[in-house]
Ligand SMILES: *[C@@H]1O[C@H](CO)[C@@H](O)[C@H](O)[C@H]1NC(C)=O
């Protein structure tokens with residue numbers, strides 16, 4: 001009887017899988033992912049000099065992922081790249097670049113690759129000290145463009161597939177974290193943010209030169225509200241109206257309109273470029289403004305699910321407490337959202353038609369035919 005029960009469960013799972021994402025063709029031929037720990041699916045596991053603080057390949061990471069596997073995702077389950085990929089019709093994020101053997105890199109280009117690396121930022125030196133080693137955005141983009149070049153030489157359909165693919169980018173938070181912690185009196189925030197946006201623009205131009213046309217860009221959220229930053233706010237008495245670290249949130253809020261106008265200006269310069277910009281700040285405000293947020297089920301907004309001490313901001317590993325009701329927590333560990341929180345973000349990026357995405361959503365982006 002046990003084996004029949006097992007077979008039934010297996011069939012049911014397959015049907016569920018088919019219903020969720022197996023039935024139709026994905027909405028884009030491939031998805032290429034760039035950025036930081038909000039979207040890394042395991043590249044850092046392969047970096048020998050990357051410190052444990054910037055890895056997520058040990059329990060309790062992945063406690064809600066299939067087989068409870070700690071894969072390098074900075075989440076209890078799926079992350080934002082996985083959730084968006086699923087809405088597009090893929091089973092999850094494309095695989096990490098560094099996990100692929102040399103001879104499967106080109107074949108994998110037709111399905112997508114993730115170049116994202118936890119700790120990375122818009123500047124090459126971001127987190128180089130804190131993490132030891134990360135794949136910088138410069139290297140992520142170079143690795144993609146060099147593969148695209150080789151692929152186009154080998155395969156006539158490559159250029160068309162790159163044009164139709166989705167380029168998903170979530171980066172900038174780590175630059176802001178490091179800058180917010182600098183306490184020099186004469187620091188010039190405007191100058192620093194302009195440097196970040198100029199770097200962002202040059203990565204997008206490089207990707208466009210390699211054939212990319214469709215960009216989904218996620219702006220840094222209210223960073224000062226994650227548990228690690230709430231702890232800094234408490235120590236420095238620099239609170240904003242949400243009880244979060246004011247300096248960090250201030251930087252996020254100043255950066256968003258700069259990214260928005262940079263993207264708009266690029267469309268005037270780069271033929272065929274199209275984009276969807278997710279306003280993570282407004283999405284987070286939507287949750288923080290109304291602490292009940294019944295539609296989202298988040299009841300714990302300031303404390304990490306995995307962690308101890310004030311705000312649960314100790315860091316997450318198998319010897320610290322783990323919350324049970326993870327769908328009610330906004331934060332998984334001291335920096336990262338839960339699977340449930342990134343699912344909400346992905347849903348808004350994909351389908352929102354209000355103030356959370358500009359000028360179009362990801363669904364409109366991938367189905368547009370230039
Ligand atoms: C070119 O790429 C397409 C799409 O991935 C694939 O179906 C085809 O087999 C490739 N052709 C060669 C010669 O590799």
Ligand SMILES: *[C@@H]1O[C@H](CO)[C@@H](O)[C@H](O)[C@H]1NC(C)=O
Pocket residue numbers: 123125126
């Ligand atoms: C990183 O580089 C930028 C630009 O070159 C510089 O302003 C900043 O001070 C550097 N940060 C660190 C931590 O070295």
Ligand SMILES: *[C@@H]1O[C@H](CO)[C@@H](O)[C@H](O)[C@H]1NC(C)=O
Pocket residue numbers: 139142143146
């Ligand atoms: C990826 O980029 C890094 C840095 O530019 C380089 O050292 C490495 O060889 C690249 N990997 C591949 C497979 O192109």
Ligand SMILES: *[C@@H]1O[C@H](CO)[C@@H](O)[C@H](O)[C@H]1NC(C)=O
Pocket residue numbers: 188189190191194
């Ligand atoms: C900060 O940098 C910006 C851009 O370079 C400049 O226009 C502004 O005058 C600077 N502000 C101060 C207080 O130095």
Ligand SMILES: *[C@@H]1O[C@H](CO)[C@@H](O)[C@H](O)[C@H]1NC(C)=O
Pocket residue numbers: 189246247250
């Ligand atoms: C936020 O940034 C603005 C513009 O740089 C500045 O005038 C203001 O003092 C900052 N507020 C906080 C709380 O850091």
Ligand SMILES: *[C@@H]1O[C@H](CO)[C@@H](O)[C@H](O)[C@H]1NC(C)=O
Pocket residue numbers: 282283285286289
């Ligand atoms: C949240 O509330 C603040 C005022 O406290 C307001 O400025 C902001 O627009 C609100 N955001 C959302 C998304 O409701």
Ligand SMILES: *[C@@H]1O[C@H](CO)[C@@H](O)[C@H](O)[C@H]1NC(C)=O
Pocket residue numbers: 295296297340
């Ligand atoms: C909220 O919880 C209810 C009951 O568990 C569930 O049906 C619903 O899907 C959840 N909503 C979200 C946005 O996850």
Ligand SMILES: *[C@@H]1O[C@H](CO)[C@@H](O)[C@H](O)[C@H]1NC(C)=O
Pocket residue numbers: 314315316317318319320
């Ligand atoms: C787990 O994290 C706690 C809190 O940061 C730390 O004290 C402890 O040493 C860590 N344990 C392991 C096995 O890394």
Ligand SMILES: *[C@@H]1O[C@H](CO)[C@@H](O)[C@H](O)[C@H]1NC(C)=O
Pocket residue numbers: 272273274275360364365367368369370
């Ligand atoms: C961008 O996508 C929108 C929505 O599908 C479409 O109307 C517009 O023509 C596209 N722009 C370009 C340059 O492809």
Ligand SMILES: CC(=O)N[C@H]1CO[C@H](CO)[C@@H](O)[C@@H]1O
Pocket residue numbers: 102103105106147150
């Ligand atoms: C796709 C790719 O990077 N191919 C490389 C595999 O390794 C050989 C030999 O080292 C290189 O020549 C290829 O460029």
